[in-house]
Amino acid sequence: MGFSEADITAILLTxxxxxxxxxxxxxxxxxLAWWLARTSSRFxxxxxxxxxxxxxxxxxxxxxxxxxALGPNGPIGQITQSLGLGTLAxxxxxxxxGSIFYSLPFVVQPLQNAFEAIGDRPLEVAATLGAGPVDxxxxxxxxxxxxxxxxxxxLGFAHTVGEFGVVLMIxxxxxxxxRVVSVQIYDHVEALAYDQANQLxxxxxxxxxxxxxxxYGLQRKSHRQVLRFGS
Amino acid sequence: xxxxxxxxxxxxxxxxxxxxxxxEAAEATLAVASNFTAPANQLVEEFESQTDHxxxxxxxxxxxxxxxxxxxxxFDLFLSADQEKPRALIESNLAVAESLFxxxxxxxxxxxxxxxxxxxxxxxxxxxxxxxxxxxxxxxxYGVAAEEVIDQLGLLxxxxxxxxxxxxxxxxxQFVFTGNAELGFxxxxxxxxxxxxxxxxxxxxxxxxxxxITQDAVLLQRASGNSAALDFIEFLQSDRGRSIxxxxxxTVEE
Numbered sequence: 001m002g003f004s005e006a007d008i009t010a011i012l013l014t015x016x017x018x019x020x021x022x023x024x025x026x027x028x029x030x031x032l033a034w035w036l037a038r039t040s041s042r043f044x045x046x047x048x049x050x051x052x053x054x055x056x057x058x059x060x061x062x063x064x065x066x067x068x069a070l071g072p073n074g075p076i077g078q079i080t081q082s083l084g085l086g087t088l089a090x091x092x093x094x095x096x097x098g099s100i101f102y103s104l105p106f107v108v109q110p111l112q113n114a115f116e117a118i119g120d121r122p123l124e125v126a127a128t129l130g131a132g133p134v135d136x137x138x139x140x141x142x143x144x145x146x147x148x149x150x151x152x153x154x155l156g157f158a159h160t161v162g163e164f165g166v167v168l169m170i171x172x173x174x175x176x177x178x179r180v181v182s183v184q185i186y187d188h189v190e191a192l193a194y195d196q197a198n199q200l201x202x203x204x205x206x207x208x209x210x211x212x213x214x215x216y217g218l219q220r221k222s223h224r225q226v227l228r229f230g231s
Numbered sequence: 232x233x234x235x236x237x238x239x240x241x242x243x244x245x246x247x248x249x250x251x252x253x254x255e256a257a258e259a260t261l262a263v264a265s266n267f268t269a270p271a272n273q274l275v276e277e278f279e280s281q282t283d284h285x286x287x288x289x290x291x292x293x294x295x296x297x298x299x300x301x302x303x304x305x306f307d308l309f310l311s312a313d314q315e316k317p318r319a320l321i322e323s324n325l326a327v328a329e330s331l332f333x334x335x336x337x338x339x340x341x342x343x344x345x346x347x348x349x350x351x352x353x354x355x356x357x358x359x360x361x362x363x364x365x366x367x368x369x370x371x372x373y374g375v376a377a378e379e380v381i382d383q384l385g386l387l388x389x390x391x392x393x394x395x396x397x398x399x400x401x402x403x404x405q406f407v408f409t410g411n412a413e414l415g416f417x418x419x420x421x422x423x424x425x426x427x428x429x430x431x432x433x434x435x436x437x438x439x440x441x442x443x444i445t446q447d448a449v450l451l452q453r454a455s456g457n458s459a460a461l462d463f464i465e466f467l468q469s470d471r472g473r474s475i476x477x478x479x480x481x482t483v484e485e
Contacts, residue, residue, distance in 0.1 A: 071409045089411035090362060090395045172395030172406065173367055190294035190370045190398070 007200060009176050010184040017092070017180060018160040021099040025107040025156045026149065028100070033111030034137065052105045059102065059165025066098050067170050090172035095180075098166045107156040114148020115141060151215050158211040162204070256283035257459035260305060262296040263288055264312035264446065265401040266337060266373060266418040270479040271310070277475065278466050284459035292399040294370055300325060300451060307454035308463065310334060310446070312400075313372045317449035330450035334467050335481040337444030338419030339376050341434040344408055349432035354414065355386055360393070364406040364415030367396040373403075376441035377416035383440045419480030426478055 003011070036048055054062055069076045070089040076097070077087045088094035118141060126140045142149075164182040171178035173187070181200060188197035263271045268290050275286045289296075293311045300306055300320060309326065311317050314333075320326035343349045348359060355363070366374030374396065381387050397403030400418045407415035416436070422429055448467070454460045466472045473483045 067405070067409050067411060071411045073410060086361060087411060089406075168398060168402075169405075170411075172362075172364070172412075173398065174395060186398070187367065187369060189298060190292055192294060192297065194298075 003199065004196065006175060006179075007181075007184060007196070010179055010181045010200075011203075013176055013178075014161055014180040014182075017095055017099060018157045020096055021103060021160045022107075022153055022157045024096070024100060025103060026153060029104065029107040029111055029152065029156075030142075030149075033108045034115055034141065036108070036112045037115035051108050054102050055105050059163070060169060062102060063098070063166040063169025066094075066101070066166065070094055070097075070170060089170050090174060090178060092177050094170055095167060095178055098170050099160045099163055102163055102166050103156045103159045106159045107152040110148050110151040110155060111145065114145035114151075117148075118144045147218060150218060154211055154215050158208060162208065255458055256285070257457055258285045258287070259307040259454060259457050259459035259463060260287045260289060261308045261310060261460075261463070262300065262304070262306040263290050263310045264293045264296075265290050265399050266312055266420055267310055267335065267446070268401070269420055269424065270335075270476050270481070273479075274467065274472060274475055275463075277471070278463055281466075282459075282462060284462060286459060286463060290401075292370065305453070306451055307457050307460040308448060308450055310448045312337075312444075312446055314445050314447045317447045320449060320451070324452065326449040326451050327455055330448075330464065332448060332464070332468065333445055333484050334448045335446045335476050335483060337373065337376075337446060338438070338480045338482065339373060339380065339416055339436040339441060339444070340419045340422060340480075341414060341436060342404075342407055342417050342422050342431055343414050343433070344410055344431040345413065346430075346432050348413060349434050351434050352384060352436075354434075355381070355384060355390065360413035362395050362406075362412035362414070363390055363393045364395050364397060364403045364412035364417075366400045366403045366416070367398055371399050372444045372446075373400045373416065373418055376436075376444055379441040380416065380436055423480035424478070426480075 032051070036044060036051075067089060068074050070080075070087055071077045072081065072087055077089075080086065080088050085093075088097065122140055122144065123136050126136045131139065162182065163180070164186070167178065167180055167183055168186070171180070171183060173179050173183060179187075181204065185197050185200045185204070188194070188200065261271070261275075271288055271290075275288060278284070279286060289306070293313060293316050296304075296306070296309060296311070297316045297319065300309060301323065309317060309320065317326060317331055321328045321331065341349055341352065341355070343354075343360075348354060354360065365377035368374035368378045378387070381390055395406060395412055397406055400421065403415050404417045404421045406412040407417060419435070422431070422433060448464070450460055450464065467476075476483055
């Protein structure tokens with residue numbers, strides 16, 4: 001007994017969603033993490049806390065507020081409607097937006113830790129050699145923070161794959177559009193199709209284990225702790 | 232230390248002796264299908280005011296309850312959204328066969344939180360909405376019924392691209408309530424109270440457009456001697472219980 005066509009559609013959709021979200025999060029997360037690592041602004045605390053909120057909030061809270069926000073009377077819904085996009089709940093774009101909020105801390109925190117671990121010294125040396133701020137970021141900070149980027153990408157990807165509560169709230173269970181693997185597993189369980197649920201769930205466990213193994217393996221090699229969950 | 236221990240023990244004994252004023256009083260935990268949330272709350276409130284029993288309610292999807300009960304969840308009475316799951320529990324000796332009964336027949340409504348939108352079923356054939364929410368037909372009898380209605384009206388193909396599915400009828404209601412779906416097929420009990428529509432606009436789907444939504448309840452094996460659960464079953468079947476159930480838009484069997 002292999003995966004059904006619906007299972008495979010869900011797996012492919014999940015991989016597509018996680019890839020899109022990871023790329024967007026790395027692009028958005030890097031400047032944000034750089035700022036958090038370097039700033040002494042009094043907004044550092046509040047912004048850091050805001051980014052970390054999804055770590056502690058139940059996904060249902062995030063999902064419920066997203067549903068309200070994306071709706072025709074919500075702030076995001078108002079914007080998307082005035083841009084002629086309609087409302088984004090029950091669409092792939094809506095899921096991307098939800099996942100960005102949901103996985104943000106998993107990308108920003110490893111990057112911030114990596115940037116902080118560089119310390120001032122290499123950047124000061126670069127400055128005395130005549131490197132401007134932009135040059136310092138691209139030719140000193142980015143290469144030195146490479147393990148942090150790897151961890152951030154892997155965790156952002158894996159966390160989006162494991163997303164459930166938010167998708168359940170704003171997804172609407174549309175095949176190929178919003179029905180991701182975690183929702184498909186839930187459906188199998190609810191429909192008492194335990195064999196099919198088992199197969200997909202097992203795949204998730206193996207995938208997650210390998211992901212974490214690669215992150216911890218890399219950390220051991222680089223002797224630098226960029227992942228602060230566990231280990 | 233020794234004295235403390237004795238004191239604790241004796242006060243515990245006192246509490247245990249003094250606790251239930253009525254020797255008949257008992258506690259029961261009910262697993263209730265989410266469409267029956269509102270009536271269950273009112274039924275329990277009235278039941279508790281009449282007796283010394285205490286009832287705890289747990290709401291959720293029948294499929295999840297089935298999985299939990301099969302794995303030893305501590306429920307005493309199961310109010311399912313269908314007939315299949317209580318019967319499957321009886322077959323696996325987890326429920327008491329003689330206790331099986333139909334407590335409600337569900338009603339389906341096409342509902343919108345917009346007061347102007349629903350003017351009978353004709354709205355389904357219009358371009359006045361983008362999304363139509365219904366419960367997942369693989370999981371929920373209300374979803375099966377909704378698909379049958381759309382099919383009967385000959386609109387299944389036309390509406391396919393507009394359908395969004397809630398995991399259960401509670402989530403379907405949430406999609407429509409928040410306006411993310413302009414229209415949805417929800418349980419009558421979610422929008423009716425005291426026999427009147429609480430908000431928005433609705434079309435009562437005639438029962439001949441879909442197969443009946445028969446909701447069965449069953450006593451679970453562990454509760455075969457639980458007086459709270461047994462008395463509550465009796466209350467559900469009493470005239471007062473039935474009239475409460477009906478006031479939320481359900482029909483009850485004669």
